[in-house]
Amino acid sequence: MNLTLTALQTGYRDGSLTVRQLVDTIQQRCEQTSDYNIWIHRLSQAELEPYLQHLEDVAPDSLPLYGVPFAIKDNIDLAGIPTTAACEAARHIPEQSAFVVNKLIEAGAIPIGKTNLDQFATGLVGTRSNWGACKNSHDPEMISGGSSSGSAVSVALGLVTFSLGTDTAGSGRVPACLNNLVGVKPSIGLLSATGMMPACRTLDCMTIFALHSDDAHAVLTIAEGDDPADAYSRPNPFANSPRHYGHQNGPLKLAVMKQEQLEFFGHEGYAQCYQQSLAQIADSGIELVEVDMAAFIEAARLLYEGPWVAERYLATQPYIDQQPEALLDVTRTIIGGGAAPSARDAFSAQYRLKALRKQAQAVLDSADALLTPTTPRPYRIDEVQADPIRLNSHMGHYTNYMNLFDLAGVAVPTGFTDAGFPFGLTLVGEAFSDRRLLSIANRLQQLFQLPLGAKQAEYQALAAKPSGGDLRIDVVVCGAHLEGQPLNWQLTERGGRLKSKTLSAAQYKLYALAGGPPFRPAMVVANEGGTAIEVEVWSLPSSEFGSFTAGIPAPLGIGKVMLEDGSQCSGFICEAAGLAGATDISHYGGWRAYLADRQK
Structure with missing residues (x-):
């Protein structure tokens, strides 16, 4: 049974599937x-x-997640069901569900259960649990990745449509890679952390595992939301909203790390998959540029070698101080190190992190997104159990820096090794670039066309537009919408981008309209004595063009404006009747010069 959102919604609508039938199948x-x-x-x-x-008297089309099964990592609360964080001493029964869980249930989703994890979300391997090592969905002898191990495997094996995990050092991305899934590590604060047991409170993110980017995007849209009860919750800006699910026009450029900085810890299969993935991406027309990732790699080491481990100690202090035997030896060893760092250590590390973030900015600015391996290599379960700390550290080589740098990430599958084991890459961008990254992930999935999960279904064509497919319209502005002027926000909040500062053809006059504030000019075609006027050309998503023009008050409207190079773009024009009481300011050559003269 295909458990993607599209498949389930189709079955519910045509009557070939009921919620109870689905749940019975899942239980089996x-x-x-x-x-x-x-x-x-x-x-x-x-x-x-x-x-x-609750769903029996509800129409399938009335709820966006009607009858959709999902799993919850067991450090996230579901009302009336124990939360343990894989530590029996931490077991408690919450009266309320986590903020995000509640939103998903209200949308019609059905919680199937609480999933296994590395104890207290400390680990990237999925073996640190009294409930047993969680086995990989493709090869039971291999690790599943952690700490969100059960969450990832439950999706890959077709037990749920999507799942919730968490991510501090890579727990929402590493298991996605090892189980052929999309893993969304949202911007910090985009998903509320209310009802989630913290690992590192300042860095934690709730995450989403799904079979492909369309399902991940749909769940993110429902799960997100500013939460007054969460001090780290942040409102989502317009440019990252669901109705701006696209990418900039023009060729896509992705930054990749220098060859000499790559590390696969001896795993030829993953090294080969990486090079094959890049070759296929480049052949598709996406530009790849090499960048220096030294700042990212150094920052990654700070997460466990620096004072941030003190946050893990703080989160588990009631247990590690009073019931140390309740923790697994490896968990206690790692978290116990958090008692040592001093305030001096914390500030020193913060200073270094700030410097590294400054260095990393040039890399982030050089392309539409950063593209890295998700993790260097997989390991067998017995290998990790024999060397738990060193091998675990390998798993976070490409992930540990992300939350320290306040970045967003999407892990996406791109291939399989010759032995049939999943491999994937991670897209990285600035905070609140989540939708842009999902759009690029969509494009990569359409390029690679891999089967879903662990032999659950063949490649499924995606519905959302790939990156680069979002049509944009150029708009010429000459007054209050110029950069830095009072109405410029009407462009920027809609995802508008400044393309150029230029001049109109020498056939216009500029008038200061009566009224205000905001004070506005009008540019009109001159019957005689026209001049060139200072203008800006802004690129606006076509999906936002209608709402932008609808807000333009009379006597202004949209028409064609000729620029000095002879090209024509949509821009503001004025009805002749609207010039009553207006002042001819054409001799200033532009609105800014006129305003500057008024302020003298």
């Missing part, structure tokens, strides 16, 4: 995969019943 699948150690608590039939009854 869960029994068949019980040896993968996916669940810490799977909801019983009695615990599922309220969610099923």
